[in-house]
Amino acid sequence: MRNGIKKLFLSAIVILGFQQILSAQNGNSKYVNPFIGTSGFGHTYPGATVPFGMVQLSPETGNFKWDYTSGYQYADSTIWGFAHTHLSGTGVSDLGDVLFLPFHGDGGNMKAAFSKKTEKASPGYYTVVLSKDNIKAELTASAKTGVHKYTFNKGGKSSILIDAQSGLVNSPREMSMHVLEGKLDVKG
Known part of the structure; x- marks a missing residue:
């Protein structure tokens, strides 16, 4: 029994x-609406993440102020880059670390304009079209890793800026301003 x-x-x-x-x-x-808390002082981000995941891929739209402790403000119309680590809702600047920003040409402006019409997010996935260069950025995450996919819709030279100096800090004085240039050709 x-x-x-x-x-x-x-x-x-x-x-x-x-x-x-x-x-x-x-x-x-x-x-689920990943944009809840991304404006004002909610200090959240809309990017790709999973519960208890090791990475949080998301765009960063600013820095240097308390408004940007998560790296993102919904009202902004430019993206500084995409990073792998963010804190949600803390009100404390930290992480961000390395930014990735796809672009056409030789760079110049290290910010990319975007339209809210092309920005979409769902649990584990984020996508946006960078307006000027017509580059579609897609971010996705799993428990231990994240993937960026960039679709370059214009001809010509395509590049990705890897900014290893920014991070999320409270003031420009806390950030190093040393630029190293390099080139990597990917074929196939």
Whole structure:
């Protein structure tokens, strides 16, 4: 009798566990709005992340002020780059670290304009089109890694700026301003 009750109890737990997995796959995430808290002093970011994930891929739209402790403000219309680490809702500047910014030509302006019409986010995924160069940026994350995908829709020289000096800091004095140039040709 005891074994029968144990088997019944264990079976119920397994069935309930599978039910939770199936309900998650049935699209409850469509009700999540990653832009909640990204304006004012919410200090959140809309980028790609998963619960308890090691990376949080998201755009950074500013720096140097308390407004940018998460690296993003919804009202902004320029992106400084995309980074892998962010803190959500803390009100404390930290992380950000290395920025990636795709561009055409020889650079010059190290910010990219974008339209809110092309910016979309859902759990684990973020996409935006950088207006001037017509570059589609897509970010996705898993528990331990993240992936950037850039689609260059114009001909000519395409590049990615890797800014290893910025990070999220409180003032320009806290940031190093030393630029190293390099070139990497990717073929295939």
